[in-house]
Amino acid sequence: MPGMDHMAAGNGLADNKDGYRLTGKDTTLAAGKPTGYRFTVTGPDKKPVTSFAVDQTKRMHFYAIRSDLTGFQHLHPTMAADGTWTADLAALAPGSWRMFASFTPDTGAGKDTALVLSRTATVPGTASKTPLPAAGKTAEVDGYTVTVKGEPMAGMEHPMTVTVTKDGKPVTDLQPYLDTYAHLTAFHEGDTAFAHLHPITKVDGDHGGPELSFNAELPTSGNWRLFLQFQTGGKLHTAALTLSVG
Structure with a gap:
């Protein structure tokens, strides 16, 4: 489906799918x-997978999110x-x-199949829950304003x-980030279900x-918490907003 990947992988809430398993002692x-989080992906043969296809310039995309949908991190592990x-x-x-x-095996039974697997981890200490910000269509980050238009419906493709914008003026100097002008990740309130979207806008130099x-x-x-990452002047910006999906 244009403009969307990882849908075949489901919501990412399991540590195993199609014989592949996310394992780790942390x-x-x-x-x-x-802190370093260590993990391994094993295949249907129970052996560690070491061959992964490149997806948006990386062989592995890794995300961390707290249960209240705060603390978002998007990393590319080694x-x-x-x-x-x-x-x-x-x-x-x-x-x-x-x-x-989030990965795609480059060999074996799952070759070319996009998968998203997850595990939970506990960080000790007194945890104070942060209320999810109210649903809205705008977010501010680093002086930029991000505005979302559209009314997505659950389970349906929707534009x-x-x-x-910045200071009320259109921004036209977005730089490619991971082969696109924006990276958009979403997590569902309550169960932290995962979704990953990216623009269908064609990349053409540093003027997105x-x-x-x-x-x-x-x-x-x-409610879904959206994290939009985009780059200008070599700096990565992450805007977050809550989107209500009917």
Whole structure:
């Protein structure tokens, strides 16, 4: 489906699919300081997978999100020769976290099949839940304003547009980031179900924007927390907003 990937992988809430399994010993992570999260993907033969296809310039995309949909991190971990990956996480707040690995095997039974698997981890300490911000269509980050247009319906493909402005003026200097002008990840309130969208807008040099078009398909109704990442002047910006899906 144009403008959408990983839909075949489902909502990412399982640690196994089609014989592939996300494994790791890191069930507890330190609070308040950078930490490495180690994991391995095993295949149907129970052996570590070491061959992965490149997707948006990377062989592995890794996401961390706390249960209240705060603390979003999108990383590109490194793999050792034995198939062990390490994601270098920034400091984590106490609470329950879900770690997502998004990848496509380059060999074996799952070759060319996009998968998203996840495991949970606990960060010890006193966890204070942050209420989910109210649903809206705009978000501010680093002086930029991001505006979403469209009314996605659960389980249906629906056009959605994101417009980027600064000081009330259209932004036209978006730079390619991971082979696109924006990277959009969404998590569902309550269960942290995962969805990943990217623009269908053609990339043509360092002058993307102000409008980015998506074919959005969010599988279930309710509130989704969207994290839009875009780049200008070599700096990555992450805007977050809550989208209500009927």
